[in-house]
Amino acid sequence: MNLKRSITAVALNTCFLLLIVLNFSCADSNKKSGEDTSYQKHLFKKTLETSQLAVSVVATDLDYPWDLCWGGEDSNILWFTEIKGTVNQLNTDTGEIKNLLKLDDVLVKKSYGLLGFAVHPDMEKHPYIFLHYTYSKNDEIRSKLVRYTYKDEKLETPKILLEDIPGRSYHNGSRIVISPDDKIFLCLGDAGKKRLAQNTSVISGKILRLNLDGSIPIDNPIKGSPVYSRGHRNVQGLVMANNILYSSEHGEANDDELNIIKANGNYGWPDVTGFCNEPYELAYCKDSIIVEPIKEWTPTIAPSGIAYFGSSKIPEWTNSILVGSLKGTSLRVLKLSSDGTKVEGESVAFNRQFGRIRDVIVAPNGDIYLCTSNKDWHPKANPEFYSDAKLPMIDDDRIIRIRQASDDLKNSLIEMTEKQTPVDNDGMANGIAGAGMAVYQKFCASCHKADGSGSDGFFPPLSKTEGVGDKERFMKSVIEGVSGPLVVQGKTYNQDMPSFKFLTDKELADVLSYVRASFGNGHPSITEDEVVKYKELLQN
Structure with missing residues (x-):
């Protein structure tokens, strides 16, 4: 009897253990193999018309990330670069980051270093990645396009495809796209020399x-030339979708653009910005065929990386271009027409939630990833402009994931609190001082700071300076712009200032008067009539 009870007990215990094992096995079978989402930090949810999005951080403490690329249709690997010259892989299932390359000849400062980056979409057939970065040659800034081979989880056999590209401390571009027919598209800025953008014998200010x-x-439009399109100031985003090549481009003081890139297209810079709608642009547009943007922004938002969202996972955003905004500190969602040639609507997502957004990409499963750029030079030079966001934020710079929220996250995550842009220009525009302040906040404060103190080494101060006190000189600087070295209070500044001639005569008079009366200057106002007369002198 005792033996029988023992055998029975063993059998029951064995069955119980087997049931436990089976239960655990069934539970694990519902989980993606190798996936461990515990590494991510959930921030909040965002509710759209019908969708609820879960927002989480998947990588932190990065050093000025620039480009995001997906590793293939079936891959869980997100490639990303940092401007200091590193190429990395992020396993989006586990959060593991692997460094594959650290360039030893990259020249890094301000907004140049490792810039454009692309992974060939068919790595089995073409195991290549492409890098565009700045380097020093004879104490001058140059850049080059290099192809690496990806083999055994390593990058090897670098091949220089293009080198000795003229560069400068700004306007180097760049982004890279590999088209379905295996062509490289590389966008380059004008390297601070505006007229080069129209000269097809040089590659600055072009898409190659x-x-x-x-x-x-x-079959390039210009035989024997890599130039595909011209007239670009500083393209910062590039994506191909449905055989259409889209680009985002920084305007000077106005007219940031979203363009459709066409073979041999002329995009106008520096003679035209945005649409052909200003008096000084109409004559040029009449004599030249200019490709106008499908979207422009004034005041500028500094659009950066762009991506096409074709997934049905977030139906409100299906068939849209997603635009990361630096100055605008938001994600712009541009709804496209059915043929992709027009922007039919714009919405602003995550306004002032993450800071400056450098790049955005859509994964094959419809998840959206974006990277911040809060540790770069701009917040350091302009802390007051981002004071409400306190950039850099905790854990910056970061890679952030946006996806449809699961049922449990819909119930557990708090709703995102909408943040408003702190400057209410309409409310401030009361009287000349208020109107001038409003124009200043829109177009000037991001460089010269809200208090006119400027940014040491970047943008000169406007407080108690000779250039502000001299009425004609000040009007000339603002209306015509400033190019080349400028000495202010014993310091040299070499950052070009754009022309603000696109402002109305009243807006010019208001902002000129505001600066002359503010920041301890105490100079008399400039009237609208004086602005009109100065413009007439320029025309004569």
């Missing part, structure tokens, strides 16, 4: 088209 080995395609 090359074969994967760096040779020039025989």
